[in-house]
Amino acid sequence: xxxxxxxxxxxxxxxxxxxxxxxxxxxxxxxxxxxxxxxxxxxxxxxxxxxxxxxxxxxxxxxxxxxxxxxxxxxxxxxxxxxxxxxxxxxxxxxxxxxxxxxxxxxxxxxxxxxxxxxxxxxxxxxxxxxxxxxxxxxxxxxxxxxxxxxxxxxxxxxxxxxxxxxxxxxxxxxxxxxxxxxxxxxxxxxxxxxxxxxxxxxxxx
Amino acid sequence: xxxxxxxxxxxxxxxxxxxxxxxxxxxxxxxxxxxxxxxxxxxxxxxxxxxxxxxxxxxxxxxxxxxxxxxxxxxxxxxxxxxxxxxxxxxxxxxxxxxxxxxxxxxxxxxxxxxxxxxxxxxxxxxxxxxxxxxxxxxxxxxxxxxxxxxxxxxxxxxxxxxxxxxxxxxxxxxxxxxxxxxxxxxxxxxxxxxxxxxxxxxxxxxxxxxxxxxxxxxxxxxxxxxxxxxxxxxxxxxxxxxxxxxxxxxxxxxx
Numbered sequence: 067x068x069x070x071x072x073x074x075x076x077x078x079x080x081x082x083x084x085x086x087x088x089x090x091x092x093x094x095x096x097x098x099x100x101x102x103x104x105x106x107x108x109x110x111x112x113x114x115x116x117x118x119x120x121x122x123x124x125x126x127x128x129x130x131x132x133x134x135x136x137x138x139x140x141x142x143x144x145x146x147x148x149x150x151x152x153x154x155x156x157x158x159x160x161x162x163x164x165x166x167x168x169x170x171x172x173x174x175x176x177x178x179x180x181x182x183x184x185x186x187x188x189x190x191x192x193x194x195x196x197x198x199x200x201x202x203x204x205x206x207x208x209x210x211x212x213x214x215x216x217x218x219x220x221x222x223x224x225x226x227x228x229x230x231x232x233x234x235x236x237x238x239x240x241x242x243x244x245x246x247x248x249x250x251x252x253x254x255x256x257x258x259x260x261x262x263x264x265x266x267x268x269x270x271x272x
Numbered sequence: 273x274x275x276x277x278x279x280x281x282x283x284x285x286x287x288x289x290x291x292x293x294x295x296x297x298x299x300x301x302x303x304x305x306x307x308x309x310x311x312x313x314x315x316x317x318x319x320x321x322x323x324x325x326x327x328x329x330x331x332x333x334x335x336x337x338x339x340x341x342x343x344x345x346x347x348x349x350x351x352x353x354x355x356x357x358x359x360x361x362x363x364x365x366x367x368x369x370x371x372x373x374x375x376x377x378x379x380x381x382x383x384x385x386x387x388x389x390x391x392x393x394x395x396x397x398x399x400x401x402x403x404x405x406x407x408x409x410x411x412x413x414x415x416x417x418x419x420x421x422x423x424x425x426x427x428x429x430x431x432x433x434x435x436x437x438x439x440x441x442x443x444x445x446x447x448x449x450x451x452x453x454x455x456x457x458x459x460x461x462x463x464x465x466x467x468x469x470x471x472x473x474x475x476x477x478x479x480x481x482x483x484x485x486x487x488x489x490x491x492x493x494x495x496x497x498x499x500x501x502x503x504x505x506x507x508x509x510x511x512x513x514x515x516x517x518x519x520x521x522x523x524x525x526x527x528x
Binding site for chain 2: 080089131132133250254257258
């Protein structure tokens with residue numbers, strides 16, 4: 067059986083309590099199911115010809131230089147992209163092989179199959195979920211996709227108390243797409259589901 | 273550039289803490305590099321690899337190695353910047369909360385009809401032409417929302433309940449205030465609409481009108497079917513967004 071490999075458009079070191087606690091290295095996967103109008107990582111749509119293949123071992127080797135910072139600060143690796151959960155198998159193997167003590171954090175849109183979520187749910191120490199907007203019309207206008215799978219996955223996570231408490235939900239204000247009132251509406255519904263941690267901010271774009 | 277220097281400073285201090293905790297000789301030198309800094313450089317990388325090798329030697333000698341969690345609090349106290357935009361690494365704009373700004377402060381408590389249980393995180397909207405404010409009720413079902421202009425329509429929504437609407441006017445406010453103050457200051461106030469009067473020398477209005485408006489939400493009977501579950505009024509309908517309410521919130525079950 068061929069070893070699992072993946073392509074990344076970037077590996078960003080020494081992020082300080084921005085995406086996950088402690089010192090983290092952000093690893094950006096290629097590939098995403100969404101086509102957000104203001105995507106800031108549009109290189110993730112690239113077919114990947116110019117990006118090298120990484121095996122799990124190769125990735126661990128590359129980011130191990132920051133091992134002491136991860137351990138000392140309770141940090142580790144944050145998988146983003148693109149949509150990292152499309153590579154849930156890679157992330158699972160990464161967790162199996164990486165040094166003990168590394169936290170693994172996910173930044174995701176959650177617009178993936180439930181199986182992708184279940185593959186990693188037990189060992190992800192922190193979830194950062196950017197739902198764009200809970201309103202299906204706003205979501206589809208902005209991303210080009212519907213959000214029924216996102217809501218289904220939110221429901222699954224909400225029903226697992228130990229996973230739910232590790233979730234921060236990002237509620238962005240997106241120029242021309244939603245308003246502060248829409249954000250509060252999203253927050254209200256999500257609080258009713260049991261989520262308690264939110265990160266509200268404006269998308270900034272040039 | 274300043275951010276890179278700050279990152280370097282933080283990482284250097286983490287290295288110093290690791291060395292000190294493990295009796296490793298490590299002399300902290302001030303970085304004299306003058307150009308653009310990404311937070312690390314060959315010298316810094318060499319230092320961390322030196323520490324790794326020293327810690328490995330300690331392990332081989334059977335000595336204790338202390339690293340995990342050593343600098344947990346330090347990073348929080350010295351974070352490089354407030355929350356930043358992920359890709360652009362620019363400080364982000366937080367969404368301002370303007371729901372509490374305004375001449376008229378309207379406060380209330382949202383409860384379930386019949387039981388009187390507070391409705392938590394109910395959506396509260398205040399609207400008129402050209403103006404809209406939104407907030408959510410807190411863990412006691414209470415909320416405060418403000419406006420500079422009346423009349424305005426106040427709407428309260430919660431899944432599984434009929435929407436509640438009321439028009440709040442300056443006159444209804446004045447009637448209530450005068451009724452309370454002139455007829456019976458101890459009477460239970462049915463609508464706590466407080467005007468922030470900047471010319472008043474006393475806080476009498478706000479103190480005596482400290483009883484929130486009671487808003488009773490009625491269960492939406494049409495939303496309930498045989499297999500639906502109603503929780504403190506929250507109705508979970510199959511295959512709809514209302515099905516989002518997780519099992520742990522379920523307290524009661526209604527059947528037609």
